[in-house]
Amino acid sequence: MYTRTAIANIGVIGLAVMGSNLARNLASRDGNTVAIHNRTYARTQQLITEHPEAGFIASETIDEFVASLATPRTAIIMVQAGAGTDAVIDQLLDRFEPGDIIVDGGNANFHDTIAREQRIAPTGIHFVGTGISGGEEGALRGPSIMPGGSPESYETLGPILASIAAVAEGEPCVTHVGTDGAGHFVKMIHNGIEYADMQLISEAYDLLRTVGRLQSAAIADVFTDWNASPLESYLIEITAEVLRQVDATTGKAFVDIVLDQAGSKGTGVWTVQNALDLGVPVGSIAEAVFARAVSGKSTQRAAVQRTITSRPDVQDADSSFADDVAKALYASKVVAYAQGFDAIVAGAQQFGWHIRKDQIAKIWRGGCIIRAQFLNHIAQAYDDNPDITTLLEAPYFAKAIADGEAAWRRIVSTAALSGVPIPGFSAALSYYDSLAAKRLPAALVQGQRDFFGAHTYNRVDTPGTFHTRWSSDRTEIKE
Numbered sequence: 324m325y326t327r328t329a330i331a332n333i334g335v336i337g338l339a340v341m342g343s344n345l346a347r348n349l350a351s352r353d354g355n356t357v358a359i360h361n362r363t364y365a366r367t368q369q370l371i372t373e374h375p376e377a378g379f380i381a382s383e384t385i386d387e388f389v390a391s392l393a394t395p396r397t398a399i400i401m402v403q404a405g406a407g408t409d410a411v412i413d414q415l416l417d418r419f420e421p422g423d424i425i426v427d428g429g430n431a432n433f434h435d436t437i438a439r440e441q442r443i444a445p446t447g448i449h450f451v452g453t454g455i456s457g458g459e460e461g462a463l464r465g466p467s468i469m470p471g472g473s474p475e476s477y478e479t480l481g482p483i484l485a486s487i488a489a490v491a492e493g494e495p496c497v498t499h500v501g502t503d504g505a506g507h508f509v510k511m512i513h514n515g516i517e518y519a520d521m522q523l524i525s526e527a528y529d530l531l532r533t534v535g536r537l538q539s540a541a542i543a544d545v546f547t548d549w550n551a552s553p554l555e556s557y558l559i560e561i562t563a564e565v566l567r568q569v570d571a572t573t574g575k576a577f578v579d580i581v582l583d584q585a586g587s588k589g590t591g592v593w594t595v596q597n598a599l600d601l602g603v604p605v606g607s608i609a610e611a612v613f614a615r616a617v618s619g620k621s622t623q624r625a626a627v628q629r630t631i632t633s634r635p636d637v638q639d640a641d642s643s644f645a646d647d648v649a650k651a652l653y654a655s656k657v658v659a660y661a662q663g664f665d666a667i668v669a670g671a672q673q674f675g676w677h678i679r680k681d682q683i684a685k686i687w688r689g690g691c692i693i694r695a696q697f698l699n700h701i702a703q704a705y706d707d708n709p710d711i712t713t714l715l716e717a718p719y720f721a722k723a724i725a726d727g728e729a730a731w732r733r734i735v736s737t738a739a740l741s742g743v744p745i746p747g748f749s750a751a752l753s754y755y756d757s758l759a760a761k762r763l764p765a766a767l768v769q770g771q772r773d774f775f776g777a778h779t780y781n782r783v784d785t786p787g788t789f790h791t792r793w794s795s796d797r798t799e800i801k802e
């Protein structure tokens with residue numbers, strides 16, 4: 324038996340980059356006493372040596388760690404997602420009691436979170452899958468936090484998380500997203516939107532570089548200007564910084580010495596896979612994921628380039644070109660966010676979560692990678708009317724699209740004529756046009772499906788389901 328005084332109101336297990344920063348953040352806030360533990364004790368020792376000011380209660384063993392937690396015991400797991408998380412959960416399940424709270428703050432797949440919650444619920448111990456966004460810096464200074472789990476566990480956990488979350492316009496960037504896997508689901512969608520936002524910004528850069536014929540430093544200035552416009556966001560801000568960076572070795576712009584192949588860790592793929600399962604068109608996010616995949620197809624890129632004898636002439640840019648790009652970027656961004664929120668709505672419906680869309684927009688205003696003033700307009704749109712079927716019908720966004728539409732079309736056509744790949748801009752515009760079109764060619768697809776597979780169709784003029792006898796007399800029958 325361990326005779327430690329149980330005084331810590333919160334514990335952190337897993338003290339690599341994320342866990343150590345989160346533990347320091349927790350310890351820096353009034354009212355928190357933080358217990359820490361890591362599988363390899365050397366990491367724990369290093370943290371207490373480097374940060375004596377934190378007053379950590381350090382434990383070499385899991386038993387000591389659990390003994391140092393006040394009830395209800397609350398522990399945040401920040402270890403490698405997957406097997407590592409399960410190993411730690413099992414250790415805690417052996418030692419925790421009903422009412423105690425296990426928080427998984429790693430990047431878990433929300434399906435795993437749902438399964439874990441179902442497995443753990445009969446024990447009476449709460450399991451709270453929690454999305455934490457903002458990377459290392461966010462973990463230390465204030466992330467955006469997306470907890471799932473039971474409302475009961477949030478009564479204990481909420482104030483602790485609120486104490487370390489980023490603050491946007493006076494409000495902590497944390498809310499109880501919904502039960503079981505809701506937090507990790509919303510974190511996944513956040514990352515999908517992040518992919519789309521980054522891709523759209525990169526396409527804007529490519530247009531300014533290729534058609535606008537601007538050098539990186541000049542493009543950085545354009546982005547800095549944009550950061551004082553409705554495009555203001557953390558991603559626009561850091562884009563200017565990356566573009567202004569000069570490579571010390573060659574003296575060239577940093578962006579020009581980086582290999583043009585983008586990596587990924589998988590949450591974008593998860594977003595698209597789940598959106599496909601949910602039947603939600605998230606083309607802007609999917610194109611962003613595919614764009615990274617295409618960039619890595621170096622063999623295919625080289626093969627196609629060998630077949631090419633000439634490329635299209637790059638169109639001339641007039642003085643309003645950068646403004647046009649800004650408008651196209653904004654309109655495309657609205658579409659990407661609309662699609663992301665559509666996925667949240669569909670996920671909530673499928674998995675039985677009550678998710679407040681306005682609250683999600685609000686907790687993304689600070690701490691996370693997509694943080695931006697722009698999210699205030701999304702929060703407002705859902706606050707004004709939670710039942711809008713798409714953000715694109717909210718008056719603010721409908722006007723923004725109308726104002727930028729002509730420029731958006733000019734940019735997409737200029738890019739096509741110039742041979743500049745803009746999968747994000749053009750997918751967003753096509754999505755918008757699909758919603759806007761009075762009549763879609765889906766009617767013809769229905770005809771084809773009925774022809775080869777007797778899949779039937781509905782008529783515009785008569786209720787019911789119909790089939791045409793294509794292989795015989797081609798008369799129509801009502802099913």
Ligand code: NBP
Binds near residue numbers: 338431458
């Ligand atoms: P890592 O994902 O690199 O994991 C390292 C930690 O996991 C170490 O503490 C390690 O202990 C522990 N661990 C492993 Br590996 N297997 C274990 C096991 N079987 N039992 C106990 N502990 C085990 O750490 P990280 O980069 O700090 O990330 C932590 C979590 O946060 C991950 O889920 C990650 O996906 C997520 N993350 C989020 C963001 C974000 O922006 N939200 C950014 C980065 C990471 P050891 O020291 O003994 O090896």
